[in-house]
Amino acid sequence: MTLLECKNLSKQYGRYPALSNINLQIDGGHIIGLLGPNGSGKTTFIKLIAGLLTPSSGEIYLKEEPIGIESKKMISYLPDHTYLNDWMKVKEIIGFFADFYEDFETERAYDMLAKLNIDPNSKLKTLSKGTKEKVQLILVMSRKADLYLLDEPIAGVDPAARDYILNTIISNYDENASILISTHLISDIENILDEVIFIQNGQIHMQTSVDDIRENENKSIDTLFREVFKC
Amino acid sequence: MPWNLDSDRPIFIQIIEKIQMDIISGVYKPGDKLPSVRELAAEASVNPNTMQKALSELERTGLVYSQRTSGRFITEDTKMIDDIKSEMAREIISQFLENMQKLGFQKDETVSLMKQTIEGDAK
Incomplete structure (x- = not known):
């Protein structure tokens, strides 16, 4: 089943082309890595799907509907920077999300907070950078969405918590939902991916199954990435 | 883990x-x-x-x-499990023999070396 489809998708910032002519399909039930060097267009691509940017040309469909209000209900998006109000307490933000999103599961959020030893009564500004990231990821993963867009989700998180978070991702997402993860920490997440999209200079370099890469090239995704994007 | x-x-x-x-x-x-x-x-x-x-x-x-x-x-089907077990054993042995050959040992030399090692372990 096709969950997301992009047709001739392009985005320009002034004269600068950030994405050119992207054509791709993402099916339900997959965890996909969106991998590419800095400035290759990953965040632009994710923001277009999230509906925060509008395409310069081309179309994006989620479940055959164009991106819009309805698609935002089905997409859970983790941006690459903090957007939450610093003065709020964790539990207040959870209340905020529960109010805002019909598919938010409060119990699940509290459960994950407890597992990661985060006090719901602490104010966001008192938390470390890594802990803030964990809170944001918990918020995003506590929704029952069809598509999760995670832009650099684990960069500031310690390795032990990373393992827990990856496990949460594996065991919590619905079998028909898909997760698109953009990251540079390839070796940490490559075992949970089933597909990768390599993006370079705003174009799709390839989209393929990770086990095909391992089988055909006898290489890890991390190694292949280093070869393809060698500086 | x-x-x-x-x-x-x-x-x-x-x-x-x-x-x-x-x-x-x-x-x-x-x-x-x-x-x-x-x-x-x-x-x-x-x-x-x-x-x-x-x-x-x-x-x-x-x-x-x-x-x-x-x-x-x-x-x-315990026979099936046993079959796979012996197959794996054969694989391990042939791989081992291959490695020994790379080191320059003929099969009979390898066997006697193995005997020595096993007897050495027993002491």
Whole structure:
């Protein structure tokens, strides 16, 4: 089943082309890595799907509907920077999300907070950078969405918590939902991916199954990435 | 604890090998019920689709069978398990012999070296 489809998708910032002519399909039930060097267009691509940017040309469909209000209900998006109000307490933000999103599961959020030893009564500004990231990821993963867009989700998180978070991702997402993860920490997440999209200079370099890469090239995704994007 | 999987070989093949090994070494007994795909995927820290693929492959070989509603079970065919065990033993031995040959040992030399080592261990 096709969950997301992009047709001739392009985005320009002034004269600068950030994405050119992207054509791709993402099916339900997959965890996909969106991998590419800095400035290759990953965040632009994710923001277009999230509906925060509008395409310069081309179309994006989620479940055959164009991106819009309805698609935002089905997409859970983790941006690459903090957007939450610093003065709020964790539990207040959870209340905020529960109010805002019909598919938010409060119990699940509290459960994950407890597992990661985060006090719901602490104010966001008192938390470390890594802990803030964990809170944001918990918020995003506590929704029952069809598509999760995670832009650099684990960069500031310690390795032990990373393992827990990856496990949460594996065991919590619905079998028909898909997760698109953009990251540079390839070796940490490559075992949970089933597909990768390599993006370079705003174009799709390839989209393929990770086990095909391992089988055909006898290489890890991390190694292949280093070869393809060698500086 | 996550399973020790290499990133440069297909994950589903390594999962098959690991589960085969667990069956042969008796971690799973004949007739035992396997955990669910999700549980196994979380335990191994791999994608559930990859785990599913590995289990389907194990089913195809007959080492594991599924019962529509109640889950997946280890085969009760102990002969099959023994066969796989001897096959793996043969593989390990031929690999070992190959390595010894690379070191320059002929087969008879290898055998006598092995005897020495075993007797040495016994002391």
